[in-house]
Amino acid sequence: MENVSIAAQASVVNRILTDDECTEFADILVKTNKPEYNVLKLVEELAELQEKVIKYHTKSTERKPSKDDLVEEMGDVTLRIMILGQQLGALNDIDDRIAFKLTKLKGWYDQGKYIGGL
Secondary structure (H helix, E strand, C coil): CCCCCCHHHHHHHHHHHHCCHHHHHHHHHHHHHCHHHHHHHHHHHHHHHHHHHHHHHHHHHCCCCHHHHHHHHHHHHHHHHHHHHHHCCCCCHHHHHHHHHHHHHHHHHHCCCCCCCC
């Protein structure tokens, strides 16, 4: 999936979330856990991702987290965002925000406001 567009990747997430078994279990998580708990779980997963990303850029090759380590943490964060987004009734709002942000970044890119990275 390395060369797949963000839109296509989002459709993969949607496919996973529309799988009946996954959807049923996600619904259980949404209904069972209070929003406060899901916020804390999201923060926990974000901290784990932050640690892996920092170490990926600051540690020597032999101590650097692997790509699989990063993927694991990104997947965990994405899942917790989706659970909390569902619980808050905000999944469409999240999609809208992603589209808005991509459009905004493209505008800045087209205007030459980014040099060396986005």
